[in-house]
Amino acid sequence: METSGSATSNHTLTSTGGSCLWDVSNKVKFCRFLCYGSEGDIYTAREEGCFSLENSGALVSMLEDGRGVEVVEEIKKFSRDGQAARLAPSIFALALCSQHEELNTRQAAFKALREVCRDPAHLFCFIQYKKELKRGMKCGMWGRALRNALSHWYNEQDALCLAAAVTKCKQREGWSHLDLLRLSHIKPSKDAIALISKYVTKGWKEVQLAYADKENSEEVVRVLSYLEVAEKVRHSCDETEVINLIEEHGLERDQLLTNHLKSKEVWRALLKEMPLHSLLNSLGKMTSNKVLAPGSSATLTVCERIQCDTVLKKAKIHPFSILLTLENYKRGHGYRGKTKWEPDISVLKAMDSAFYKSFLNVEPTGKRFVVAVDVSTSLSSLVPGTSISTAVAAAAITMIFARTEVHTQVLAYSEGAVFPCSISADMTLAETTVELVKIPSGSTDCTLPITWAMEEDKSVDMFIILTNNPLWGFAASPVETLKKHRQTTGANSKLVMCGLTSIGHAITDTPDRGVLNICGFDLGALNVICNFARDLI
Template identity: 30%
Template structure:
């Protein structure tokens, strides 16, 4: 069976003629570039294979084939076998993944698992649900080799309890659909038990388990207590810390502390310096935090044991001093999400303050938000910052259930952090054309699916800025019904500058209230430009313009003899249509927008799926 990832890599070294741009502009006139009057020998016949992805059809012509493995890779990365990414959470069903069952039937089940591990461990699957869903299908397979490989890969793919519980949720759904059983057979029980035992490998992982069973106590209807009981997990006394944690998870800390097992260990001379005592002290602190009514004790426990928000009882979550303590060790994503709450409790000054006037915690938060090393280490997506900036400046959440005063220092730090986060997106080294639809339906106040606090034109300006900053070659245009205008943007332009340039061009109205999404391809051919990637930001509210965008793309590919020009269509305000050909392996459709989209686009262009 062909490996679609290898094919994509082979495509980079294909034996296609390399066109010299200067010679092209000098030797070709516009008509020849369009290919309308070119000699037949200028282009390859349709009965000649010009791409590794092509296969012969019934009458001898070569067409593009999307292999089963290619669809699998697309599904892992986008949740769709046809390169159709949808922002937000989408419900997955067995009808969405027939290619997985076909691959298993063909004897390629182990290869499916290998790909799952590859995408997971290399962080190429940004959304976890599609990956966990396919893993559950493999674990529920009747093919013994596939099942064994899938269960062996469980610790590598499910790295935190939330992922394990989601996997169990999918397993339950598949078992109900296939046989109506609960699905807790011997292999399943053994694998779940091994997942918990894998935490006993190092002292660091044991501490993580202690934090995880208290922080992620329940997800998707599953509790650690129920999962451990169903798995019949038995831990011997060779790993006393793991055994203690399992007893705590199932029967509670009070019962665990009263067992002869733990009391005998506490009598040993080395107990006070053991890792077990550290875990007992941590869980004691978490238990005390759950039961205390003393705010000063709550603050002390947070600072001494680095407790997180999930360990704090609701009665303390409106206390300013508690949040001051939480802010000291709060992870970046949690910090960004809770800026509104902390501002409401007046952790930050409402006016621009000097270093002298700032509290330690305010200074720490302001510095963390723009710390390049932290941003890169935690792989914060630029769009996460973009959303945070727009939401924070509004002074209220989307449901308007929380309002807060806006701190200028926080806004400044968020904006600085945004540009550092651009480094987390891999450059592709490709030649880009970014085309922004500025028809009436896009430029009016149209909210983005998946990011309702943003307008479509704001997202387009953000992505154009990102592309210009990380890619060496990027042209930009705006287009409407039958007209295009070039955007002159510089690599150091900020988002507000790019937005301003778009606004300046809009000062001279362009014709049409709808859009003709074939205009970017017409522009590329008229300017005799060769691009590797064309990205269109639109709402797909297309007009009666000629030709259809998919036909225009085909003509452009033929004109430059480059059949693998990639098209990315971002339908910012539309979730159920696409102007791209869903059968084209070099077309990605994005419906809506969220923090995963920039990296999803980058992975697609780099040939990861």
């Protein structure tokens, strides 16, 4: 789709003496940290950061400036609205706020605990971060405020949901529900929560003795029945019984024993209600153990669910996520372990169909994009950590923006020339890939797309430049060229330099807030780009 030169920018240009102010403030650095775990201008795909006081300087500075309540509100926003490419930085930031000396900051952090740490895995992570911070901050940990916050976390849960949670995720990060309930001295707010607390701290036999002859409320009876089922499946060696319990009570994989998962029939029972994310992640395993045999009813069920419009919409599956899974399934073996499989053709077709349907799950930003693909070098190499070639990755990225953003221009560039590409909504991924790679290769010059926009008098909000080659022999800098574009067009233009094969080295280095580097590519990278376009980071 052509970029409209008359489209109005949603940015407000800030200027002093005719020049734009693109300073990177502490607030921006902090929001970048919340988004992807680094205060710098580099997002590295598939990298889990180690967080500490030393690498969260902007956060610390904001707290020292008395902006703790504002900090907590940002943490809540990033975790609640799905803006974070990774949730761990938000949990770390909340833990740091909860240890701060300023009372209002601590109170705000503990009040936000349930909203940020929505499941037990997040909660255990929060407690572990607090333990690690305790050493550096030289402060206490298990005070009344934390005990009260944990009590609220458990007491405010729906009782049946909490029963499921404590049987699915019992411990993480060296912490368990038993640890937290004992250390917080929880005072249950109602009988059903008291029952779950007793189950966790005393065990099922104690619960049976305590509740056998009592007149129990309807809610307590439901929770008792659920816990009885969870206990029964844990101790059952009867395949038929396990299957019946799964089907009648909606039990999930995490509630079963490893031995149960050796049974094909157990897997088939799990399939019926398995969340779509879990199903996609289990395709290789289920094909390997012949649960998904060619033409079987299980395979037909899986194919129907994968490409069901309602299921895709409910799960909010992103097309790039499906593509990653599809390419990994296609190659027939995982990244770790010895599991191998022969990809099923019907599953491949269903995933291909789901890829195109899931574009409806992408929320547009309303900005004006130029997505430019460097074809100066071979696009046959793989994006690190994936099974996707850089050619397919580039094609998928251009499709996502061309299909979801009204004002998008796709370019291929090489050897001093820029070639506008016609990427229409009805083109397949294969057709898009062919459209990009048919351009002759040559030398790399990442300034070409920006220069093209100036020559064509195009006002652009976001330049996304995809390249395999971090080095080029031209003296011009993409950042300096971007500044000229801002001055020429009056647009508040930003630049994302994406090195598809980079493993952590920035293609350009600048203190300009309107420039961001992406090394490699994954689903989180798209999240980062959209946040950047919306001025959130």
